[in-house]
Amino acid sequence: xWLRDDRPRRGxxxxxxERIVGExxxxxxxxxxxxxxxxxxxxxxxxxxxxxxxxxETKDDVLELALDAVxxxxxxxxxxxxxxxxxxxxxxxxxxxxxDHPWSAAVLGGxxxxxPNVLARTDFLYATLASTGLAGTRLAAAAYAVANYVIGSxxxxxxxxxxxxxxAAGHLARSRDLYPALAEHGHLDAGDxxxxxxxxxxxxxxxxxxxxS
Amino acid sequence: xWLRDDRPRRGxxxxxxERIVGExxxxxxxxxxxxxxxxxxxxxxxxxxxxxxxxxETKDDVLELALDAVxxxxxxxxxxxxxxxxxxxxxxxxxxxxxDHPWSAAVLGGxxxxxPNVLARTDFLYATLASTGLAGTRLAAAAYAVANYVIGSxxxxxxxxxxxxxxAAGHLARSRDLYPALAEHGHLDAGDxxxxxxxxxxxxxxxxxxxxS
DNA sequence: ACGTCTCCTCGTACAGTGTTCGATTATCCG
DNA sequence: CGGATAATCGAACACTGTACGAGGAGACGT
Numbered sequence: 026x027w028l029r030d031d032r033p034r035r036g037x038x039x040x041x042x043e044r045i046v047g048e049x050x051x052x053x054x055x056x057x058x059x060x061x062x063x064x065x066x067x068x069x070x071x072x073x074x075x076x077x078x079x080x081x082e083t084k085d086d087v088l089e090l091a092l093d094a095v096x097x098x099x100x101x102x103x104x105x106x107x108x109x110x111x112x113x114x115x116x117x118x119x120x121x122x123x124x125d126h127p128w129s130a131a132v133l134g135g136x137x138x139x140x141p142n143v144l145a146r147t148d149f150l151y152a153t154l155a156s157t158g159l160a161g162t163r164l165a166a167a168a169y170a171v172a173n174y175v176i177g178s179x180x181x182x183x184x185x186x187x188x189x190x191x192x193a194a195g196h197l198a199r200s201r202d203l204y205p206a207l208a209e210h211g212h213l214d215a216g217d218x219x220x221x222x223x224x225x226x227x228x229x230x231x232x233x234x235x236x237x238s
Numbered sequence: 239x240w241l242r243d244d245r246p247r248r249g250x251x252x253x254x255x256e257r258i259v260g261e262x263x264x265x266x267x268x269x270x271x272x273x274x275x276x277x278x279x280x281x282x283x284x285x286x287x288x289x290x291x292x293x294x295e296t297k298d299d300v301l302e303l304a305l306d307a308v309x310x311x312x313x314x315x316x317x318x319x320x321x322x323x324x325x326x327x328x329x330x331x332x333x334x335x336x337x338d339h340p341w342s343a344a345v346l347g348g349x350x351x352x353x354p355n356v357l358a359r360t361d362f363l364y365a366t367l368a369s370t371g372l373a374g375t376r377l378a379a380a381a382y383a384v385a386n387y388v389i390g391s392x393x394x395x396x397x398x399x400x401x402x403x404x405x406a407a408g409h410l411a412r413s414r415d416l417y418p419a420l421a422e423h424g425h426l427d428a429g430d431x432x433x434x435x436x437x438x439x440x441x442x443x444x445x446x447x448x449x450x451s
Numbered sequence: 452a453c454g455t456c457t458c459c460t461c462g463t464a465c466a467g468t469g470t471t472c473g474a475t476t477a478t479c480c481g
Numbered sequence: 482c483g484g485a486t487a488a489t490c491g492a493a494c495a496c497t498g499t500a501c502g503a504g505g506a507g508a509c510g511t
């Protein structure tokens with residue numbers, strides 16, 4: 026997908042890959058991943074559905090492009106505020122982007138993240154973490170740990186919230202005796218997601234900081 | 239889904255929910271999530287496709303059940319080896335289960351994890367982490383952090399490996415100047431996933447241990 | 452023995468899906 | 482103006498999840 030070639034052809038056509046992706050994001054935001062259809066997408070763009078296949082190889086391409094577009098909204102910090110603040114900054118934005126587009130969690134699975142927007146932010150993460158003293162494989166592992174944590178967090182939160190207000194709470198309460206520890210300390214579903222995310226990230230960065238110096 | 243009722247009826251029928259789920263897992267392992275079809279699944283079971291809908295409400299139910307079945311393979315440690323070893327033990331098994339069934343990463347997205355197998359293991363995680371001194375919301379956040387990390391790790395690894403041997407490496411090399419830090423320290427794709435996972439988990443547990451005491 | 456009821460199976464059908472293919476138009480270069 | 486090339490489109494195909502209603506099989510009360 027990211028290997029293909031899409032240089033602008035002659036005479037800017039009214040239908041571009043950018044327009045397709047933009048409308049796809051809007052459609053996904055409006056109706057969710059289950060309702061994204063080539064025909065529906067084309068309708069919103071005022072074209073025939075098969076026309077899309079001239080600009081895009083497959084529906085999966087649209088999803089991949091839309092996903093990377095979401096990460097394009099993540100602000101890359103200016104840097105210089107100290108590695109820890111910069112990482113927290115970047116990762117909070119990353120998480121917010123995923124929460125603002127909940128379908129991104131479903132699209133993420135089993136797919137390599139190779140879009141330019143993702144790579145640019147990953148690169149910043151590497152560069153920032155390098156100033157802890159980590160390097161090479163150990164740096165890569167630390168960067169992956171942070172990225173995996175934020176992605177997992179957003180994923181789980183989206184999943185839990187998709188169930189909000191349902192009978193899940195009652196279900197958990199009913200099986201109180203089956204899951205005693207869970208019942209005692211409270212499932213996170215009703216809790217403060219932001220604080221939990223910040224705390225977990227703190228733990229992880231504590232560990233990384235200790236390892237780096 | 240987990241709220242519904244499936245007590246055994248009169249006279250054990252040859253087609254049970256368990257058999258359906260078992261065959262679904264086998265089919266997913268064999269051919270991947272894109273090839274799971276009600277008709278194909280029914281064929282492997284020797285029944286008509288619409289018969290499945292008597293045992294299962296929707297195709298999504300099959301996926302959810304299959305997903306929880308995967309987590310049923312995760313061994314719950316005996317406990318008593320110390321909280322840290324126990325957590326590492328549980329989480330390594332969790333990760334291995336997801337890597338052994340790569341489709342699970344794709345199924346996970348945007349879905350709440352409420353299956354009994356997941357809950358039982360989450361409960362163990364809570365109970366084990368409680369012995370660090372954490373409790374209440376702070377315990378829940380720590381548990382979520384660990385779970386999110388392992389899920390994110392498996393997710394990313396599956397995604398990266400699904401691309402193995404493709405032109406991705408060449409693509410990254412070609413954009414060396416765009417992503418300098420990434421190029422310098424090496425992407426993880428070719429690296430040692432197991433070691434990276436262990437190191438990241440170490441970092442996280444270091445941070446949690448320091449907070450708990 | 453018989454009707455009845457409940458569990459379970461299945462064939463048919465429908466509305467929709469992603470994608471292919473060939474024909475058709477629009478737009479530029481020489 | 483001719484012709485190549487960029488872009489659009491309609492029709493068609495194989496396949497999807499699922500609703501619906503018709504049936505079969507065995508247990509039960511009488």
